[in-house]
Amino acid sequence: MALLEIRNLHLAMRSFDGEAHVLNGIELAVERRQVWGLVGETGCGKSLTGLSCSRLVPTPPGRYLQGEIRFDGQDLLAMPDAQVAALRGTRIGMIFQDPTTNLNPAFRIGTQLVDVALAAARRKPEVLGGGGRQAAERLAVQMLDKVGIPNAAERMGDYPHQFSGGMRQRVLIAMALIGRPDLLIADEPTTALDVSVQAQILRLMRSMVDEFDMGVVMITHNLGVVAQSCTHVAVMYAGNIVESGPVRDVLMAPRHPYTRALMQAIPTRDTPRGGLQGLAGSVPNLITPPPGCRFAPRCALATDTCRAATPPLTGASHRVACIHAETVDA
């Protein structure tokens, strides 16, 4: 049984213009020690998939139409609110993009970490080995040290504004991991950071995956980040996972026309930054999505069959949702 298994998940979001069908049958299985990168263009549903992993999509405006989000075998969508809330911060940890909105500027770093550790230990006593506040303080210093904050014991008394952006992001990682979660959801955890800090933090997260025996879902728009730090990748387009599997299989031999276009668009030193090169058109309106494969309007290979029904994600470990996948040259 996978640690996290999302099955045929459909989500609609209400907005001023109508109800958009934003997740259209998501299929994803995450095992312990796997780091999944969720990639795709803006608006393809990465964040809503990540939020769904801990049932944090607000409903309304969201409405789950069908599907299951199984964590350790239990469907989060069928669980009472209090039970899901108890999983967050203990068994499911979360890191979001902007460290300034996640740390409270009015409280010392140490206080915030200790509070999270105490809250986690109320539900999971082994986090503090049965100890209380002193054990929480010791653990907080240990975690700060582990994420590479120099002089961790002294820095416990600092406020967030006394830390740099990279250090605040490390604190958030420490905070997400202090409860020893089984599953970590990280939404663009390094996007706001400069490249060298980004690489350090990705290395750190990767090393902690084995130590904590956890599974990770990392949302990013950067395929370079995926290649560097993920074991698996799921490529999203307009609310669907169109290709997924081990990073080396998907990135070395992409089979879906959209994955290929995404990879061609990776900027090199010589190409200007920009949208998807060589791919005409734009992401469809999800209030009135095109019938069948949502990528068909932009796909050179599209036929009437593509426009008739959404192709399922098929394959054993490297999975592709395209009826032309077999005929596309590797």
Ligand SMILES: Nc1ncnc2c1ncn2[C@@H]1O[C@H](COP(=O)(O)OP(=O)(O)OP(=O)(O)O)[C@@H](O)[C@H]1O
């Ligand atoms: N609270 C909301 N109310 C209405 N629509 C929403 C809401 N949140 C997201 N959406 C819509 O759902 C779709 C998917 O959004 P999501 O944030 O998951 O995309 P994303 O792939 O994470 O994009 P980005 O890379 O820009 O973060 C988008 O079309 C977005 O406009």
